Amino acid sequence: MRITLIGSGNVATHLAAAFKNAGHRIVQVYSRDMEHAALLAYHVKGEPISDLQRIDPETDLFIISVKDDAIPSMAKELAKFNKFTVHTSGATDLATLSAIVPKAGVFYPLQTFSKEKEIDFWSVPLCIEGVDEAVTVELEHLGRTISNNIYRINSNQRKTLHLAAVFACNFPNYLYDVARNLLKENNMEFELLRPLILETAQKVRDNLPADVQTGPAVRQDESTMSNHLQMLENEPQLKMIYELLSQGIITNHKPRH
Amino acid sequence: MRITLIGSGNVATHLAAAFKNAGHRIVQVYSRDMEHAALLAYHVKGEPISDLQRIDPETDLFIISVKDDAIPSMAKELAKFNKFTVHTSGATDLATLSAIVPKAGVFYPLQTFSKEKEIDFWSVPLCIEGVDEAVTVELEHLGRTISNNIYRINSNQRKTLHLAAVFACNFPNYLYDVARNLLKENNMEFELLRPLILETAQKVRDNLPADVQTGPAVRQDESTMSNHLQMLENEPQLKMIYELLSQGIITNHKPRH
Numbered sequence: 396m397r398i399t400l401i402g403s404g405n406v407a408t409h410l411a412a413a414f415k416n417a418g419h420r421i422v423q424v425y426s427r428d429m430e431h432a433a434l435l436a437y438h439v440k441g442e443p444i445s446d447l448q449r450i451d452p453e454t455d456l457f458i459i460s461v462k463d464d465a466i467p468s469m470a471k472e473l474a475k476f477n478k479f480t481v482h483t484s485g486a487t488d489l490a491t492l493s494a495i496v497p498k499a500g501v502f503y504p505l506q507t508f509s510k511e512k513e514i515d516f517w518s519v520p521l522c523i524e525g526v527d528e529a530v531t532v533e534l535e536h537l538g539r540t541i542s543n544n545i546y547r548i549n550s551n552q553r554k555t556l557h558l559a560a561v562f563a564c565n566f567p568n569y570l571y572d573v574a575r576n577l578l579k580e581n582n583m584e585f586e587l588l589r590p591l592i593l594e595t596a597q598k599v600r601d602n603l604p605a606d607v608q609t610g611p612a613v614r615q616d617e618s619t620m621s622n623h624l625q626m627l628e629n630e631p632q633l634k635m636i637y638e639l640l641s642q643g644i645i646t647n648h649k650p651r652h
Numbered sequence: 653m654r655i656t657l658i659g660s661g662n663v664a665t666h667l668a669a670a671f672k673n674a675g676h677r678i679v680q681v682y683s684r685d686m687e688h689a690a691l692l693a694y695h696v697k698g699e700p701i702s703d704l705q706r707i708d709p710e711t712d713l714f715i716i717s718v719k720d721d722a723i724p725s726m727a728k729e730l731a732k733f734n735k736f737t738v739h740t741s742g743a744t745d746l747a748t749l750s751a752i753v754p755k756a757g758v759f760y761p762l763q764t765f766s767k768e769k770e771i772d773f774w775s776v777p778l779c780i781e782g783v784d785e786a787v788t789v790e791l792e793h794l795g796r797t798i799s800n801n802i803y804r805i806n807s808n809q810r811k812t813l814h815l816a817a818v819f820a821c822n823f824p825n826y827l828y829d830v831a832r833n834l835l836k837e838n839n840m841e842f843e844l845l846r847p848l849i850l851e852t853a854q855k856v857r858d859n860l861p862a863d864v865q866t867g868p869a870v871r872q873d874e875s876t877m878s879n880h881l882q883m884l885e886n887e888p889q890l891k892m893i894y895e896l897l898s899q900g901i902i903t904n905h906k907p908r909h
Contacts, residue, residue, distance in 0.1 A: 405866075464875065486876050505844060507851055507866050511859070518847050546844060555838045558880050563831035563845045564852045565867030566897045567824035572861035572904060574820035581812040587762060587803060588820045589857055590775050594764055595821045596853035600846055602768070604829035609662075609764050610822030618721065619743050623815045632903070636896050640823045643889060647829060 396537065397453065400424045400441070401469050402460035403431040405508035406483050408438075410458065413516040413541040415439040422454045447472045455479060456537075458502065463487050470495040481534070485522075485557030488550045493526045500525040500534050503553060504542075507564050516541050522548035522556065573633060605647060612644035653794065654710065657681045657698070658726050659717035660688040662765035663740050665695075667715065670773040670798040672696040679711045704729045712736060713794075715759065720744050727752040738791070742779075742814030745807045750783045757782040757791050760810060761799075764821050773798050779805035779813065830890060862904060869901035 396419045400407050403426040411421055421441035426432035429445040436443035444450070450473070457480040459469050466482050473480055474495050481500040482492050493499035503522040506514065521538040523545060525531030531547065538545040548556060571592060575585045598607045611619040620641055627634040653676045657664050660683040668678055678698035683689035686702040693700035701707070707730070714733075716726050717740040730737055731752050738757040739749050750756035760779040763771065778795040780802060782788035788804065795802040805813060828849060832842045855864045868876040877898055884891040 463873070486879065506848055507855065507864075509855065509859075509864055509866075512855060512864075514851070520844050520847060522844075544847070546840075548840070552838050552840055554879070554883065555834055556840060556844065557876075558883055559831035559834040559845060560848055561867050561880065561894070562827045562834070564848050565865070565869065565901070566827050566893075567849075568852055568856070568861050568865055569869075569897055569901045569904070570819045570823050570827075571856055572865070573900070574816035575861055577812055577816040577819070581809050583803075583805070583809055583813060585856075585860060587777050587779075587813065588816060590777060590801070591763055591817055591821050592824075592853050592856060594771070595825055596849050598764065598766065598769060599825070599828055599842075599849060602766075603842065604825050604832055607764075607766055607769075608822070608825055608829070609766070610818050612822065612826075616720070619814075622743065622811070623818065626811065626815055632896070632900060636823075636893075636900065637818070639889070639893050639896060640826055643830070643893065644822070644826045646889070647826070 396420070397422050397455045399451070399454040399457050400435070400460065401457055401473070402426065403428075403435045404460060405510055406504065407458070407460040408435055408510060409506075409508045409514055409516065410460065410483065410502075410504065410541075411435060411439045411441075416516075417540040419540070422451055423449075425450070450476065452476050452478075456481065458483060459492075466491060467495065479530075479533070485553055485560065488554075489524050489526065490550065498526065498530060500530050501550070501553065502534060502538070503548070505556065505560060517543050520544040520546055522546050522553055524549055524553065573636075608644060608648060610644070612641040613648050615645065653677070654679050654712045656708070656711040656714050657692070657717065658714055658730070659683065660685075660692045661717060662767055663761065664715070664717040665692055665767060666763075666765045666771060666773065667717065667740065667759075667761065667798075668692060668696045668698075673773075674797040676797070679708055680706075682707070707733065709733050709735075713738065715740060716749070723748060724752065736787075736790070742810055742817065745811075746781050746783065747807065755783065755787060757787050758807070758810065759791060759795070760805070762813065762817060774800050777801040777803055779803050779810055781806055781810065830893075865901060865905065867901070869898040870905050872902065 398419050399422045400411050421439040423442045423444050424432050424436040425444050432443035457473050460483040463484050479498045480496040481502040485503050489501050501524040505520040519542050521542045523534040525534050655676050656679045657668050678696040680699045680701050681689050681693040682701050689700035714730050714737040720741050723739050736755045737753040738759040742760050746758050758781040762777040776799050778799045780791040782791050
């Protein structure tokens with residue numbers, strides 16, 4: 396397929412590389428910032444542009460991968476070409492796009508992308524949605540050229556999924572940071588926690604999280620929890636987080652009597 | 653070394669297996685519950701006992717791996733043998749043990765152990781502390797027979813480490829559970845989130861968490877955050893967790909202007 400990328404952020408970068416590797420042709424990469432466009436375009440052998448007037452109409456698919464609130468204005472600029480157009484946002488309805496471009500879809504890769512880190516795209520869940528069955532099937536075919544995990548997810552589900560991803564990814568990473576700072580204040584290396592963090596994530600590959608919950612809260616070990624709260628006496632925010640999350644664990648688990 | 657295990661929980665089970673594999677001899681396994689003692693003892697070819705009167709004094713090391721508040725009473729029972737004695741607790745001072753047994757130490761493996769899941773013990777950080785340099789060195793030597801990651805950690809540091817482990821392991825696992833429940837209510841499989849969870853943990857193997865934070869809070873994406881809070885309108889606990897953790901992320905990151 397001939398593919399044009401609108402955007403050059405983390406999602407656009409990893410998607411473009413995956414499509415290129417799968418044999419698709421990246422026609423152009425658009426970014427407001429020519430340097431960003433050029434950097435990505437160079438890697439995927441497309442043409443960099445920073446001016447939407449220079450869009451090449453000889454493409455099969457526009458992938459809009461920009462900040463959520465910029466999606467409608469981008470779609471309006473592309474509408475005149477009347478091409479197959481998708482966005483990659485977890486938090487944006489399909490209707491936002493389909494109100495502007497008739498042949499619209501969503502192509503949402505559920506992963507945390509960093510430019511510094513390579514990723515095996517075959518394992519990335521691709522959540523797709525099309526305006527009709529034909530578009531959906533076309534997106535499924537396209538998705539299968541880069542990933543083994545294709546899911547049909549409607550706009551309502553995708554919003555929940557996006558929220559769930561904040562709980563499963565962004566918040567745990569913040570808690571790693573909290574742990575790192577606690578160690579640093581006491582002259583200990585973050586290195587100490589890395590095997591624990593990895594094992595915690597690996598455990599839920601084959602188990603449900605509720606079945607492998609460990610720690611003082613699930614044991615209802617009041618004395619350890621009260622010691623921990625005392626240690627957080629000068630960190631009211633962290634103390635509140637500790638209390639809330641411990642209460643959540645206790646609520647989700649029946650006493651083990 | 654001849655090693656006697658006091659306790660048959662997750663930590664005792666994984667430690668006993670690691671020591672047995674390294675060529676040490678497991679003399680006895682004690683548990684109040686004879687079935688538990690027998691199960692572990694069978695795997696490591698030791699003698700199961702459920703009565704402390706039957707302790708074999710021909711051992712080099714007692715490893716007390718029981719609930720924190722049972723450590724002193726166990727130590728008192730073992731004091732008469734006057735042997736090298738350690739506990740495996742993250743939350744218990746060395747002094748709790750050394751007040752009762754002179755040759756005392758701590759041997760705290762920083763990992764989340766489940767009986768269902770095998771673990772590569774070589775990568776488990778072992779946090780050790782002895783009453784004096786000779787004991788500490790002896791524990792280092794012992795530790796090196798089963799792990800490549802030996803750390804000298806004093807009692808104060810270990811308490812902080814234990815607290816940090818709650819933030820880095822127990823709380824993230826709870827958040828995975830929250831995410832799973834959000835998906836379940838909307839007819840989506842937890843499977844969808846597993847690659848994301850694993851990648852989030854793998855990212856901090858080579859990076860510090862603050863450097864790879866993603867999501868609406870670090871982007872200060874107010875509109876996504878307010879949509880998410882609206883979706884949690886009927887879940888006041890989760891809403892509070894969302895607000896607190898997002899605020900924590902915002903506080904830890906300067907605005908990206």
